[in-house]
Amino acid sequence: MTENQSKKPSKSDRTRAQILEAARLLFAERGYDGASIRDVAAHASIDPAMVIRYFRSKDELFARAAVVDLKLPALRVIDRTDIGKTLIRRFLEIWEDPANGTGMAILLRSATSNEFAAEKLRDVFANQVRPLVAAVADPADAGRRAGLISSQLLGLAMCRYLLRLPPVVALSHDEIIQNVGPTLQRYAVGEDVS
Amino acid sequence: MTENQSKKPSKSDRTRAQILEAARLLFAERGYDGASIRDVAAHASIDPAMVIRYFRSKDELFARAAVVDLKLPALRVIDRTDIGKTLIRRFLEIWEDPANGTGMAILLRSATSNEFAAEKLRDVFANQVRPLVAAVADPADAGRRAGLISSQLLGLAMCRYLLRLPPVVALSHDEIIQNVGPTLQRYAVGEDVS
DNA sequence: GCTAAAAGTCAACAAATGTTGACAAATGGA
DNA sequence: TCCATTTGTCAACATTTGTTGACTTTTAGC
Numbered sequence: 477m478t479e480n481q482s483k484k485p486s487k488s489d490r491t492r493a494q495i496l497e498a499a500r501l502l503f504a505e506r507g508y509d510g511a512s513i514r515d516v517a518a519h520a521s522i523d524p525a526m527v528i529r530y531f532r533s534k535d536e537l538f539a540r541a542a543v544v545d546l547k548l549p550a551l552r553v554i555d556r557t558d559i560g561k562t563l564i565r566r567f568l569e570i571w572e573d574p575a576n577g578t579g580m581a582i583l584l585r586s587a588t589s590n591e592f593a594a595e596k597l598r599d600v601f602a603n604q605v606r607p608l609v610a611a612v613a614d615p616a617d618a619g620r621r622a623g624l625i626s627s628q629l630l631g632l633a634m635c636r637y638l639l640r641l642p643p644v645v646a647l648s649h650d651e652i653i654q655n656v657g658p659t660l661q662r663y664a665v666g667e668d669v670s
Numbered sequence: 671m672t673e674n675q676s677k678k679p680s681k682s683d684r685t686r687a688q689i690l691e692a693a694r695l696l697f698a699e700r701g702y703d704g705a706s707i708r709d710v711a712a713h714a715s716i717d718p719a720m721v722i723r724y725f726r727s728k729d730e731l732f733a734r735a736a737v738v739d740l741k742l743p744a745l746r747v748i749d750r751t752d753i754g755k756t757l758i759r760r761f762l763e764i765w766e767d768p769a770n771g772t773g774m775a776i777l778l779r780s781a782t783s784n785e786f787a788a789e790k791l792r793d794v795f796a797n798q799v800r801p802l803v804a805a806v807a808d809p810a811d812a813g814r815r816a817g818l819i820s821s822q823l824l825g826l827a828m829c830r831y832l833l834r835l836p837p838v839v840a841l842s843h844d845e846i847i848q849n850v851g852p853t854l855q856r857y858a859v860g861e862d863v864s
Numbered sequence: 865g866c867t868a869a870a871a872g873t874c875a876a877c878a879a880a881t882g883t884t885g886a887c888a889a890a891t892g893g894a
Numbered sequence: 895t896c897c898a899t900t901t902g903t904c905a906a907c908a909t910t911t912g913t914t915g916a917c918t919t920t921t922a923g924c
Contacts, residue, residue: 488901507783509703512881523903528883588779588832589701598835606837623829623837624849630833631825635817638782639824641792643800643817655818655863659853669849682871707912717873722913 492530494520499527499541504581508538508590535592542586542596544579546570546604550611559612560661564653567629571637584633601626613665620670624663632656686724688714693721693735698775702732702784729786736780736790738773740764740798744805753806754855758847761823765831778827795820807859814864818857826850 498519502511513534517524531537547570554562571577583600586593605626610618632652635644647655663669692713696705707728711718725731741764748756765771777794780787799820804812826846829838841849857863 491901510783513883514881524882525884525904526902529901534882585782588782588828589704594833597833601835619837620841620845623835623841626835627825627829627838627850628822628853629825630828631821631823634782634824634828635821639788639791641795641817641820643813644821647814647817651814651864655857656821658856658862659822662852663849668852670845685871706910708910718912719874719914720872723871728912 491520491522491526495522495527495530495537496540499537500578500582503538503541504578504585506585508586508593513537538582538586538590539592542579542582542593544576544583544596544600546576546600548604548608550608556612556665557661559664560659561653561657563625563660563664564629564656565649567632568649568652571633577637580633581637584630584638605629609664617669621663621665624669625660628656628659628663685714685716685720689716689721689724689731690734693731694772694776697732697735698772698779700779702780702787707731732776732780732784733786736773736776736787738770738777738790738794740770740794742798742802744802750806750859751855753858754853755847755851757819757854757858758823758850759843761826762843762846765827771831774827775831778824778832799823803858811863815857815859818863819854822850822853822857 495516499511499516502516502519505511506515513527514524516537517527520527527537531540546566549562549566571580583593583597587597588594601622606618606622609622609625613621632644635641636647689710693705693710696710696713699705700709707721708718710731711721714721721731725734740760743756743760765774777787777791781791782788795816800812800816803816803819807815826838829835830841
C-alpha cells in the first residue's frame with residue numbers, strides 16, 4: 477500500500493496535498509460536474525496528468541475529497557433540556573470550520589446529482605446523527621427523530637450556505653440557535669413526536 | 671410572438687409538448703448537467719436537432735421546464751392556529767402533484783450547481799412564501815420567518831424526495847403534518863421567534 | 865394534384881472532458 | 895559521479911456535449 481509510513485513528510489506528498497486541497501475547494505464551490513480535473517490541476521498549479529497519477533480517477537479524487545466527520549458531542553452527557561441548542565450550535569461550528577464545513581459543502585453540493593455523494597450523505601446521518609439521537613430517546617423512534625433533525629439541519633445548510641437565501645444568510649448565530657434550537661429539541665426528545 | 675392564438679391545437683405543438691415533458695422528467699431526475707439534449711430527444715422519440723429548433727438552446731429549454739407555482743393558500747383566511755399544518759399539508763400536495771412537484775424537483779435538483787436554478791428557487795420563496803407570511807405576521811419579521819420556514823420545507827423535500835433518506839421517506843403524510851406542522855407554526859407566528 | 869411552408873432527418877462541427885502513454889527533468893543513495 | 899527511481903511535462907486519444915446547416919419528407923391550402 478502507498479500509505480504513510482508516518483516517517484517522511486518527503487518531497488511531494490505536498491503535491492498530493494495541494495491537489496486534494498484544490499479539489500476540495502472546487503468541489504465545494506461547483507460540485508462534482510462543475511469542477512473539471514483541468515480546473516483542479518490549474519488551481520494546484522500542476523499538470524492535469526498528475527491529478528490522475530496521484531488519484532487514479534476523478535471518482536476516486538472525489539471520494540478522497542468528500543470526507544466528513546461531524547464530531548458531534550455525546551448527547552448523553554449534556555443537559556437533557558439543552559439538546560437542541562447544543563446540536564445546532566455544534567452544527568454551525570462545523571460549517572464554519574474550513575475543514576469540516578468544506579466536506580459538508582462538497583457532499584451537499586453534489587448529492588442532488590451524484591449518487592455516490594448522496595449515499596455518503598445518507599451515511600453521515602445514519603452513522604453520526606442517528607446513533608446520537610438513539611442515546612437520548614427511545615431507540616425505536618431514533619430513526620424518525622434523526623430524520624426530522626436531518627431535514628431541518630440540511631435545509632438550513634442549503635438555504636444559508638449553498639442557496640444563500642438572503643434572510644437566512646442574515647441570521648446571526650444566536651438567532652439561529654434561539655430559533656432552530658427548540659425545533660431540534662422537540663424532534664429529539666419531544667413527547668408529541670409520534 | 672409564437673404564443674398560442676388559443677385556436678389551433680395544430681399538428682406538432684404536440685412535439686413541442688412532448689419535448690418539454692421529457693425535459694421536465696429528465697431534469698427532475700438527473701438535474702441540468704445530468705440530462706443531455708440527446709437524452710431528452712431520445713425520451714421524446716425525436717431528433718436532437720428538433721429540441722434546438724423548438725427551444726433555442728439547452729438553457730432556454732431548462733428555463734421553460736423549470737416553472738413552479740406553489741399556489742399557496744391565502745393564510746389570511748385560515749384559522750391562525752392552523753397555519754403550520756395548512757402550510758405543510760399544502761406543501762405535500764404540491765410535491766405529490768406531478769405538475770408542480772416535478773417543477774420543484776427540477777429546481778431543487780439543479781440549484782446547488784446551476785446559478786439560474788438557484789436564483790429561480792430564491793425567487794419562489796421570496797415571491798410566494800414571504801408575502802404569505804407577511805400577511806399573518808409583523809411584516810418586519812416576514813423575511814426572517816419566511817427564511818426559517820423555507821429552510822424546513824426545503825430540507826424536508828431534500829431528505830424525502832431527492833436524497834431519499836429512508837426514515838424520512840417512511841413518514842406518512844399525517845406524521846409529517848403532526849411533526850413538522852408545529853415547527854412551521856412557530857416559525858410563522860411564534861412569539862419567541864426574534 | 866401542385867406547390868410553398870412546415871416538420872423531421874442526417875452528418876458534422878467545435879469545444880470540453882477524463883484518461884493515457886511516451887518522454888524529459890530532478891532527485892538521492894551507492 | 896553514476897544510475898535508478900521519483901516527479902513532472904507534453905501531446906494525443908476517445909467520448910460526450912451543445913449546436914448548426916444542408917437536405918428530405920410531410921403537410922395543407924389552392
